[in-house]
Each structure stands twice: as structure tokens, then as C-alpha cells.
Amino acid sequence: MENSTPTTKEFALTRQFAAPRALVFQALTEADRLARWWGPKDFAMVSAKVDLRPGGLFHYQMLSPEGHVMWGRFAYREIVAPERIVFTNSFSDAAGGVTRAPFSPTWPLEVLNTLTLTEAAGLTTVTLRGGPVNATPEERRTFEGHFTSMQQGFGGTFDQLAAYLAKL
Amino acid sequence: MATDVLSLTFSALADPTRRAILGRLSAGEASVKELARPFRISLPGISKHLKVLERAGLVARSRAAQWRPCRLRPAPLKQVSDWTEEYRQHWEGRFDRLGEYLAEIQRPGKKSPNPPKHGK
DSSP: OOOSSOOGGGGEEEEEESSOHHHHHHHHHOHHHHHHHOSSTTOEEEEEEEOOSTTOEEEEEEEOTTOOEEEEEEEEEEEETTTEEEEEEEEEOTTOOEEOOTTOSSSOSEEEEEEEEEEETTEEEEEEEEEEEOSSHHHHHHHHHHHHHHHHHHHTTTHHHHHHHHTO | OOOSHHHHHHHHHTSHHHHHHHHHHTTOOBOHHHHHTTSSOOHHHHHHHHHHHHHTTSEEEOSSSTTOOEEEOOHHHHHHHHHHHHHHHHHHHHHHHHHHHHHHHHSTTSOOSSOOOOOO
16 A cells, blocks of 8 residues: 555665665675575575676576576676666576566566665665666667656656556 | 567657646547647647557547547556556565665674774
């Protein structure tokens, strides 16, 4: 029962962590650290490999509580240690390819995520921006416009529509 | 190629005029003329936007009446807002676990590979 009125926050999620930025960045980018927390609760990380550079992958294998094997990957686009990580996230296979989500045919093939890290008074703030994305640069540019438009849209003239959707 | 519902919908929503059209239609049917009124855009201009919205399945035009009223079809929008909610929850969960992990490795007595002594 959270948001009956969608807000501009939908595509930007912010969280504060009581840890220095350098450590949070490590937790977000090192394989053995990612293995300790990435993935749904109760899933076991079976293997995790990170090649941290634009074009490189974080490729991982998880085991669901029911024993299903699941592969996933981050494909890095931009790394600015310890401030910013831009990557697409998708389901994957043993070979590291991009695959459809096992639970939904409409879940986007790849999701573009931008994580931004800032530190103040010993606290690190991580901001996530993201949404579905397609592979070509043109589609990517279009999509970057979409975030803003979705945010402005739902925040402004779209309020009426948002309220209407919330009732469906 | 952007052929899935989500991409088509996002693409249709990328334009402020189209969003305003949808906003107007959420209040009820309207003719092209009525839709054009608040904008400084020609009727053909509005028709172009309507075509994009129709292609994305966001708007339907009736053939029954001569003025062919436009009607909102909310299902794809619903899908976008559902997706957004799912995505948000997914990352809330990830951040919960990251927070737990960071707390655990910084607990006093635990050997931390990166002592977080900041001194303020």
C-alpha cells in the first residue's frame, strides 16, 4: 500500500549508507563483495566474475531456493571510481549472452542503470537512475530522454493521468 | 528493435505534447479539434502525434461517430507504471542487502580490509 500517486521519484532511488564512499564503491564493483549481497534474498551466489571497464562484464550465477540456476550480467558502460557506475543489467546464460527474464516476456531485455556515489560526514549516498533500454546508441539517446519525460510527465501535466492509473 | 510494449510506450511518452494529449484524454473522449485547442500546433501536427499514440496502443479512435473521438487506452501505461514499481522494489531489496553487508564488515572486532576511520 505504498504510493497511490506515482511521483517523480520512480526512476531515481536514493539510499544512504553508513560507510565511506570508497568502501561502498568496492562493495558495488568487486566480485567477492558483490557475491555477499547482490541477488534476491535466499538466492545463493554460485560464481561471480568482474571485468571492471567499459565493455566488461560482471557475470554471475545464482541458485534459487528451489534449486533453479539463474545467470545474470552487468555490462559496464562507464566507470568513474569511486563516483559513478553506468551499466546495463540483464538475465544471462553460461556463455554471458543476454537472455529474456524467466518470469516475464515483457520485462525489458536490458535495463540501464546509473549509480552515483557521494560522501558527506562519513555517510555515502547512492542514487540509482534507470529504466528499460535498447541496444543501439540512437535508442539509448531516446531512452535517456524518456527518464526525464517520465519524471516531468508524472510530476506535472500527468498528475491527472497518474491518479487515473492508480485506480485501475 | 523497439517493438515490445514497454519500449513503444516509453517512446510515445517521450514527447510533452503527447503526454498532454493523454492527460486530456484521461478526463474523457475528445475530437482532434478539441485536442488541438490548448496547443499552438496545427491539426495535422496533432494528427501526427495521435498516430504515434495509436501505434503504441495508447489511444483508440472511434469510427462510429463522424467526429471520430479519441479515447485513452490505459493498459500500456499501466504496464509502464507496474514495471517502474517492480524495478523500484527490486533495487530497494538490493540496497537493503548492501546496507546489511556494509554494516557487517564494519562491525568493530571484525577484520575490515578498509578501516573506515574518518574522524570528524
